[in-house]
Amino acid sequence: MIATALKHEVKDLSLAPQGKQRIEWAGREMPVLRQIRDRFAAEKPLAGIRVVACCHITTETAHLAIAIKAAGADAILIASNPLSTQDDVAASLVVDYGIPVFAFRGEDEATYKRHVQTALDHHPNIIVDDGCDVVATMVQERQDQLSELIGTTEETTTGIVRLQAMFKAGVLTFPAVNVNDADTKHFFDNRYGTGQSTLDGIIRATNILLAGKTIVVAGYGWCGKGTAMRARGLGANVIVTEIDPTKAIEAVMDGFSVMTMEKAAAVGDIFITVTGNKHVIRGEHFDVMKDGAIVCNSGHFDIEIDLKALASKSTGVSTVRNFTEEYKLNNGKSVIVIGEGRLVNLAAAEGHPSAVMDMSFANQAMACEYLVKNKGELTPGIHSIPVHVDKEIARMKLEAMGIQIDSLNADQIDYANSWTSGT
Known part of the structure; x- marks a missing residue:
């Protein structure tokens, strides 16, 4: 185990062994995110970037956090829902992976809001939001920090609705990546x-x-x-x-x-x-x-x-x-x-199966990289995950499942790109 001197607020650090075991179990069903994490560890695309993730603290989210840290980010986690935190997972992230977590199951509204403020005290460059609470709070209460923000990613329908309302109101002054609309997210995670x-x-x-x-x-x-x-x-x-x-x-x-x-x-x-x-x-x-x-x-x-x-x-x-x-x-x-x-x-349960969150969190991880790579080039507003990224995640998932698909031959490519061929 690593030292646990880093700041955190979780229920019980002694739960870490159980949490680590469950995190490792979930990882068996998350091969796409594992491939991304391995690449991130080698390339460090988020080196020096401060990341705040406001998500459900589950075994699957743990793998997203681990991937973001592997990418070189200085990341902290808070809960996006008072009843979704898995306390053993939160403990393991602190003890075994050195990731600060401020979340425990059953936290009241005052504690939740305090944790949002703790997240903003981290002065994030990227916010991985789940419901848009952190972003909305920054816009309403921390205007002075907006210049530090590269952008945000959002994977819930509720959060996207809020971002759209913010854009209409003229207060969305930074890029937001709509992870929810990625095919490899809503077709599988949501359904x-x-x-x-x-x-x-x-x-x-x-x-x-x-x-x-x-x-x-x-x-x-x-x-x-x-x-x-x-x-x-x-x-x-x-x-x-x-x-x-x-x-x-x-x-x-x-x-x-x-x-x-x-x-x-x-x-x-x-x-x-x-x-x-x-x-x-x-x-x-x-x-x-x-x-x-x-x-x-x-x-x-x-x-x-x-x-x-x-x-x-x-x-x-x-x-x-x-x-x-x-x-x-x-x-x-x-x-x-x-x-x-x-x-x-x-x-009342453990959330989505790991296999579908594999693709959802792959999108989140890639969206963070996309924001950093395109810093200063993306206009304020809501942006979709690039199609080639979406397709690459699907390809990796199929490959991990041992499934092969067809590809077009040269004649078919010519036909698909021609307007002169007909019946």
């Missing part, structure tokens, strides 16, 4: 990662049989698609609610029932919000739910379920299982809430 881990969280928290249940999925973006697909695969009857007519049609064509939340509230057994917006499930919906209906959220922030409205309609709240609370309503029914309305896949 397969969220789909599997959300249901994993529900099952761990409740131990109920999903087959035969009616599951209402609020939102049919990539996360909603994955959740609905996996719920159907476990035998559930799936209802989708949407505000976007195109996505609603897509859900219908995919074989799901589509209706308003007003109607779905009365027939659903389990409700999952994945919209990125607030109060998707509100007081009027709780009023008509079945007795014992289960509600949970898999969006980034804990605002999708209006828990204040639920509490106002309740005579009391009790913990019935780990991560599971029962609200006794004034009308005699009860509503079950998992994970305090926070990300159910991290509050």
Whole structure:
């Protein structure tokens, strides 16, 4: 073990051996990030760069942090969600890898905000954000540090929405890389990662049989698609609610029932919000739910379920299982809430499988390198991951899986680039 004199705020450093074992286990499923880390260790593309990462502190995030450090960065980590930190992983990052971490599971809002300030005290050149809290706080409270910022990377839909609003308001004066829109991120992380881990969280928290249940999925973006697909695969009857007519049609064509939340509230057994917006499930919906209906959220922030409205309609709240609370309503029914309305896949489970986070965090690592290589050349605003980077990550993933694909021959290339050839 290395010395632990570096600054940190974690729950218990004695948890480090368990954390290291789990970090190493996750690494078996993350070959792409491992290749990037090895290259970073040789080339040091982030040498002298101060990096702040505000992420879920999980075994997978640990490998991103290790890769960023290998690249030569002076990096620190804080949590992006009070219930997503894996305390043994946080301890191992400090003890075994020499990475300062300021996060522990269950930290309150005041502690979370203090950790954001600690992150900004690091005077970051790059911010790897997950929900845009660090960036927004810098813009609002640390204007004097903006000149030190090379840019930020963001991989959540919620964070991108906030960055777009900042750009419209004229306060996004630096480049931000939209990792969320990379094909190797949202096609896989959002769809397969969220789909599997959300249901994993529900099952761990409740131990109920999903087959035969009616599951209402609020939102049919990539996360909603994955959740609905996996719920159907476990035998559930799936209802989708949407505000976007195109996505609603897509859900219908995919074989799901589509209706308003007003109607779905009365027939659903389990409700999952994945919209990125607030109060998707509100007081009027709780009023008509079945007795014992289960509600949970898999969006980034804990605002999708209006828990204040639920509490106002309740005579009391009790913990019935780990991560599971029962609200006794004034009308005699009860509503079950998992994970305090926070990300159910991290509050009640371990988050996305390592194999999909391999590509997501490969994008994050490459985005950091991209920002440094193009320092001073990227305009303020939101930038996509370069297509060639996205394709390279996909290629590395296929190679690691032992899968080969075809390539165009010269004749096919000529045909694809010609406008004179026809039928």
